[in-house]
Amino acid sequence: MKNIGYGKANGKIILMGEHAVVYGEPAIAFPFSATTITATIRPSDSFRLHCSYYKGSLEKAPFTLKSIKTLVQQLEKEYPIGPILIEIDSTIPAERGMGSSAAVAVAITRAFFDLLDKPLSQEELLAYVEHAEQIAHGNPSGIDAAATSGNNPIYFRRGQPFTPFDLNVEAFLVVADTGIKGQTRTAVKDVAYAVEMEHELVEPVMPRIHRLGQLTREAKEAISQNQVQKLADTMNEAQTHLKELTVSNDLLDTLIHAAIDAGALGAKLTGGGRGGCMIALTNTKEEAQVVCKALEKNGAVATWIQGLGVHTYA
Incomplete structure (x- = not known):
């Protein structure tokens, strides 16, 4: 020993x-x-x-x-x-x-x-x-x-x-912490209730659930084929559906908009939502640094940058 x-x-x-x-x-x-x-x-x-x-x-x-x-x-x-x-x-x-x-x-x-x-x-x-x-x-x-x-x-x-599978996309990911504990169990429970009551809703929930699944498949393909913009597009659309499922919140929305305004290609919440973290995608590390500054200015308590694919150890 x-x-x-x-x-x-x-x-x-x-x-x-x-x-x-x-x-x-x-x-x-x-x-x-x-x-x-x-x-x-x-x-x-x-x-x-x-x-x-x-x-x-x-x-x-x-x-x-x-x-x-x-x-x-x-x-x-x-x-x-x-x-x-x-x-x-x-x-x-x-x-x-x-x-x-x-x-x-x-x-x-x-x-x-x-x-x-x-x-x-x-x-x-x-x-x-x-x-x-x-x-x-x-x-x-x-x-x-x-x-x-x-x-x-x-x-x-x-x-x-x-x-x-291999991470093969030449891009950078920004992660920002809202400083708010994620509300995963409550969010999952609320989505489940919406699914249960779907017949009474003006706009059904399950089509959004299925679309999120399809976007995940498209994201995997984009990663495998180094299609950065396509990956960003799937992230942006996924956030739209997640927001409609009520698992986003005001601060997450603010940070996501701030990231896009600062030049991010795509941005969305990550995890259970209603707190926790959000992510944003950029082409370069310099762009990621600009996005980090914008996120911190708009309320993020911490930010990190990770290179993807060939940039993993950049």
Whole structure:
């Protein structure tokens, strides 16, 4: 066993397919390496956790950290190495739809196995993370775990295997944090109610759901064929439908308009909506920087830029 173990995970972004994925339509998620979580584990005199939210005994950690406690207990049960100190450093904002809880579990599991100096397969990693995510979210789809631990975009449909594919679009993605916790459960519930009451609505909901699915398919094709403008067009139309489904809010709308006015090709909310984050697409990094400034001027509390395809490490 080593003296210290390190583990790292990245954030995740839902590019297309929010809400529609609940009704059998596809969605696209991908790793967002501009935000990361690093876990460090070393032997200690007691089980302790140090993170931005809490420093102290793991046993006395607040309920919001129960998934971490459960994960460590499972790891320790299978590999009893004695008391450890877990230190977590994160730039992934919590409750913004960026996969923070899954990323924490990925980073801790990787750090634990690094401390053991033991290889860890992707299948084993995902099994541990799924166990932690069941505590955090009840019935996770697994997409957060796959996206925060992998390197490729993922095309997925409910109940079907995830399909990784190459990110092959010469563009840059801006992500902006509204500073408002996402309201995923409420938004999903409200969309479900609208679907249930569709027969009483002037404009049916399901055609929008199906169109969001079709836009996701078109976005995947655009990414594969390096069609930046087509990808942007799918994002813009998707936002129109998401807004009609009532999962946007005033600040998201303001930021989306600000991004377009600042030169973004496309912009939309990402994740559950009614808070959380929004995304915008640009051709160049310089254009992305201009968009970031406009978003911060209009209320975004943080912005990030990630290159796509050949620009991933730019």
